[in-house]
Amino acid sequence: TRSIDLAVVAGDGIGTEVVEQGLAVLEAAVAGSDVKVTTTEFDLGARRWHATGETLTDADLESVRRHDAILLGAIGDPSVPSGVLERGLLLKLRFSLDHYVNLRPAKLYDGVTSPLAAPGDVDFVVVREGTEGPYVGNGGALRIGTPHEIATEVSVNTAFGVERVVRDAFARAQARPRKHLTLVHKHNVLVHAGHLWRRTVEAVNAEFPDVTTDYLHVDAATIFLTTNPSRFDVIVTDNLFGDILTDQAAAITGGIGLAASANINPDRTAPSMFEPVHGSAPDIAGQGKADPTATVLSVSLLLEHLGLTDESKRVEAAVAADLAERSSLPPGGRVRTTAEVGRELAARVAG
Amino acid sequence: TRSIDLAVVAGDGIGTEVVEQGLAVLEAAVAGSDVKVTTTEFDLGARRWHATGETLTDADLESVRRHDAILLGAIGDPSVPSGVLERGLLLKLRFSLDHYVNLRPAKLYDGVTSPLAAPGDVDFVVVREGTEGPYVGNGGALRIGTPHEIATEVSVNTAFGVERVVRDAFARAQARPRKHLTLVHKHNVLVHAGHLWRRTVEAVNAEFPDVTTDYLHVDAATIFLTTNPSRFDVIVTDNLFGDILTDQAAAITGGIGLAASANINPDRTAPSMFEPVHGSAPDIAGQGKADPTATVLSVSLLLEHLGLTDESKRVEAAVAADLAERSSLPPGGRVRTTAEVGRELAARVAG
Numbered sequence: 188t189r190s191i192d193l194a195v196v197a198g199d200g201i202g203t204e205v206v207e208q209g210l211a212v213l214e215a216a217v218a219g220s221d222v223k224v225t226t227t228e229f230d231l232g233a234r235r236w237h238a239t240g241e242t243l244t245d246a247d248l249e250s251v252r253r254h255d256a257i258l259l260g261a262i263g264d265p266s267v268p269s270g271v272l273e274r275g276l277l278l279k280l281r282f283s284l285d286h287y288v289n290l291r292p293a294k295l296y297d298g299v300t301s302p303l304a305a306p307g308d309v310d311f312v313v314v315r316e317g318t319e320g321p322y323v324g325n326g327g328a329l330r331i332g333t334p335h336e337i338a339t340e341v342s343v344n345t346a347f348g349v350e351r352v353v354r355d356a357f358a359r360a361q362a363r364p365r366k367h368l369t370l371v372h373k374h375n376v377l378v379h380a381g382h383l384w385r386r387t388v389e390a391v392n393a394e395f396p397d398v399t400t401d402y403l404h405v406d407a408a409t410i411f412l413t414t415n416p417s418r419f420d421v422i423v424t425d426n427l428f429g430d431i432l433t434d435q436a437a438a439i440t441g442g443i444g445l446a447a448s449a450n451i452n453p454d455r456t457a458p459s460m461f462e463p464v465h466g467s468a469p470d471i472a473g474q475g476k477a478d479p480t481a482t483v484l485s486v487s488l489l490l491e492h493l494g495l496t497d498e499s500k501r502v503e504a505a506v507a508a509d510l511a512e513r514s515s516l517p518p519g520g521r522v523r524t525t526a527e528v529g530r531e532l533a534a535r536v537a538g
Numbered sequence: 539t540r541s542i543d544l545a546v547v548a549g550d551g552i553g554t555e556v557v558e559q560g561l562a563v564l565e566a567a568v569a570g571s572d573v574k575v576t577t578t579e580f581d582l583g584a585r586r587w588h589a590t591g592e593t594l595t596d597a598d599l600e601s602v603r604r605h606d607a608i609l610l611g612a613i614g615d616p617s618v619p620s621g622v623l624e625r626g627l628l629l630k631l632r633f634s635l636d637h638y639v640n641l642r643p644a645k646l647y648d649g650v651t652s653p654l655a656a657p658g659d660v661d662f663v664v665v666r667e668g669t670e671g672p673y674v675g676n677g678g679a680l681r682i683g684t685p686h687e688i689a690t691e692v693s694v695n696t697a698f699g700v701e702r703v704v705r706d707a708f709a710r711a712q713a714r715p716r717k718h719l720t721l722v723h724k725h726n727v728l729v730h731a732g733h734l735w736r737r738t739v740e741a742v743n744a745e746f747p748d749v750t751t752d753y754l755h756v757d758a759a760t761i762f763l764t765t766n767p768s769r770f771d772v773i774v775t776d777n778l779f780g781d782i783l784t785d786q787a788a789a790i791t792g793g794i795g796l797a798a799s800a801n802i803n804p805d806r807t808a809p810s811m812f813e814p815v816h817g818s819a820p821d822i823a824g825q826g827k828a829d830p831t832a833t834v835l836s837v838s839l840l841l842e843h844l845g846l847t848d849e850s851k852r853v854e855a856a857v858a859a860d861l862a863e864r865s866s867l868p869p870g871g872r873v874r875t876t877a878e879v880g881r882e883l884a885a886r887v888a889g
């Protein structure tokens with residue numbers, strides 16, 4: 188038997204509800220195989236911070252590190268000052284565990300209605316850099332609260348950091364039928380960072396000669412995501428542009444209720460982390476209204492990362508079948524609860 | 539007679555073609571009134587740079603300054619290294635002339651097809667800060683071209699700079715029926731800059747108590763621009779987020795062929811600049827294919843800025859009528875040239 192030690196960070200808001208269903212589907216996916224999943228729950232997020240003032244201690248981090256992977260629900264609550272949990276917990280996990288590939292697939296599944304009138308065949312992945320850019324926390328403020336306040340935010344980009352994520356993106360593009368990579372940046376304005384990204388894509392392309400590339404400024408990318416999203420195959424971009432584009436990508440493919448993500452450490456020096464793109468949605472928390480599909484698709488990415496390819500495919504197929512069936516239900520019909528969706532997905536996975 | 543001294547920077551690519559039509563419509567708008575427009579053409583852009591190595595000299599800038607307003611076509615050409623003309627000419631104009639309000643209306647005119655299936659009634663303006671943020675050119679690179687390269691980009695935000703643009707945005711919101719202002723930023727990650735923006739909006743709100751406000755992270759804003767753009771009235775945001783959101787806003791309201799912008803110096807210490815949001819589009823330059831509508835709508839903003847409100851409204855009405863009529867033409871019919879569209883708009887304005 189192979190044992191998978193999973194760190195579970197349910198977190199805030201709807202995090203608990205969706206993670207519960209994600210775990211149920213994960214169980215169903217490995218049931219009957221020689222894979223055994225053991226979970227350790229981590230009490231992290233708003234509750235813990237209110238109780239102890241802690242976000243993620245060194246001890247937490249060391250303990251998380253000893254797992255094979257992390258399943259995360261959602262982080263963030265209006266009762267906590269903005270940035271405290273995002274920077275002190277979510278981004279601290281991504282940065283400390285060197286999740287330099289923030290992978291976000293955007294696929295318009297059959298039966299899902301896009302808000303675009305003519306979306307076409309949308310199936311691309313965004314490889315968002317996860318450990319650099321404007322997310323490094325390298326800014327500050329002077330004379331806060333006075334008319335002379337100045338606040339800065341520094342985007343840090345290194346050849347080391349850009350090259351490794353660009354190489355990962357090329358490898359992903361090469362493994363896909365279309366073999367196309369689009370770099371998104373803003374090199375006509377952010378000339379230093381932008382030119383580093385551009386030169387890196389050109390250089391690494393030599394190692395992947397069968398991958399075609401193009402370039403879009405981030406503003407133009409939002410246009411194409413609206414008018415012709417099927418043009419994209421793999422997008423590689425920095426941490427902030429990736430944040431923006433992946434929410435837009437989620438919107439055109441049916442909403443963040445369906446958008447999965449993987450924070451990957453490709454060198455496997457620390458566990459990778461799998462999380463739905465949606466946040467904690469405090470307005471609907473605890474009501475069984477959240478759609479666990481994004482978490483379940485994140486579980487599919489988790490299984491793939493752990494080499495359980497068949498199980499991963501079965502989970503994705505279950506979601507695809509469920510989404511296709513949703514569209515055939517009469518409109519205005521009964522809305523399923525979080526647990527019901529989870530149960531039905533688990534049943535499909537169990538076959 | 540009132541004389542308007544207009545600096546004309548046709549620039550690169552389709553810039554020349556669309557500016558010619560913009561000027562024709564401007565002439566038509568003031569014809570028969572006591573307003574006389576005189577124009578000075580500035581040879582700026584790719585041609586000048588290739589010939590002289592100059593982008594915008596001190597002498598150019600001093601000369602531009604002596605005008606009442608600037609009409610700009612487009613800047614940028616693939617033959618010039620990325621950033622040279624953008625930073626050295628376009629952004630230099632915006633920064634030197636203190637265009638701190640970069641105003642970009644997003645309106646879905648009757649007869650225009652949105653790529654969104656159910657766009658609703660879209661009519662908002664983005665007040666994009668124009669003189670700070672990641673656009674300040676405050677970055678650099680070390681060990682360029684080596685594996686140890688590090689490139690930084692610094693976003694600079696000051697209380698002075700944020701407050702003046704936020705106040706302008708509140709005033710614009712107050713003058714509109716819905717009186718609603720949305721701040722877009724990313725204060726959960728860019729905590730220093732984000733909190734400055736947030737505190738400033740809260741503080742300035744006291745001067746405009748009848749304006750309601752809300753806040754969206756930039757990633758969430760791209761979702762709402764896709765799923766519910768009619769929720770927006772006035773958006774205020776920083777230079778880079780504004781760049782991104784206004785291209786998306788243009789896309790959902792019929793494309794950048796229709797998107798106008800005004801780079802405004804509200805203190806009138808220097809001329810404001812009016813330009814279509816689209817770029818130089820070198821692929822279609824010189825072929826009479828460019829749609830001059832965005833430039834003509836920019837002329838409408840120019841007239842409004844100069845206090846010629848009736849003329850401004852007539853120009854916008856002409857565009858609205860033209861767009862409404864386009865939709866009633868049989869599909870696949872003859873496509874009008876740049877000059878034909880300009881001529882018909884001028885004729886409508888002349889009445």
Ligand SMILES: CC(C)[C@H](C(=O)O)[C@@H](O)C(=O)O
Nearest residue numbers: 263273277430464726727757
């Ligand atoms: C919550 C926030 C810090 C986070 C991010 O900006 O990365 C989120 O928007 C995401 O995309 O995962």
Ligand SMILES: CC(C)[C@H](C(=O)O)[C@@H](O)C(=O)O
Nearest residue numbers: 375376406614624628781815
């Ligand atoms: C050409 C470029 C420098 C410019 C910008 O980024 O501001 C353009 O995209 C715009 O929006 O006017």
